[in-house]
Structure formats: structure tokens, C-alpha cells
Amino acid sequence: MSLQVDFEKIAQDVNNLKTRPADQELLDIYGLYKQALVGDINIDKPGMMDMKGKAKWEAWKSRKGMSKEDAMSAYITLAKDIINKYGM
Numbered sequence: 001m002s003l004q005v006d007f008e009k010i011a012q013d014v015n016n017l018k019t020r021p022a023d024q025e026l027l028d029i030y031g032l033y034k035q036a037l038v039g040d041i042n043i044d045k046p047g048m049m050d051m052k053g054k055a056k057w058e059a060w061k062s063r064k065g066m067s068k069e070d071a072m073s074a075y076i077t078l079a080k081d082i083i084n085k086y087g088m
Contacts (some may be wrong), residue, residue, distance in 0.1 A: 005071040007036060010079045018087040023055075029078055035071035038058035040064045 014029065033081035034041075041061045063071060
């Protein structure tokens with residue numbers, strides 16, 4: 001399968017986990033997902049009262065400069081680890 005097809009399949013699988021992953025795992029996978037789909041962050045940082053939005057923004061920003069292909073590969077690896085840990 002191609003990288004894109006593997007990415008799309010595992011992205012769907014992550015939504016069917018039995019148990020919710022830890023917050024940091026969710027932020028890591030979110031940052032990789034956004035980098036893989038959009039590329040470098042292109043939105044302004046949320047305000048200081050939006051703690052969740054700010055955390056997600058930081059997770060995405062931390063991937064700045066990573067290619068979309070590298071982000072997809074890293075996402076697939078992390079997602080497989082999370083699926084093995086929490087089950088589907």
C-alpha cells in the first residue's frame with residue numbers, strides 16, 4: 001500500500017480505540033496528523049484562556065519543518081503503538 005493509503009486507514013483506526021489515550025499521546029498524534037495533512041502551522045496561536053487550543057497549537061508547531069511524508073510515517077508508527085497499547 002502507499003503511504004497515503006496506510007495513513008488514511010490508520011487515522012480511521014485511531015478513532016475506534018477502546019480506551020482514551022493519555023493527553024500527551026493525543027497531542028503527539030494530533031501534531032503529526034496536522035503536519036501530515038496541512039504542513040507547517042498556518043494559524044495564529046489561540047488566546048491564553050483557550051488552554052486546549054493552545055496545547056494543540058503547540059503540538060502542531062513542534063512539528064514545524066517536518067515534511068508531510070515524514071509526518072505521515074511518524075504518525076503511522078505512533079498510531080500503531082497507541083492501538084497496540086489501548087486496543088480497538
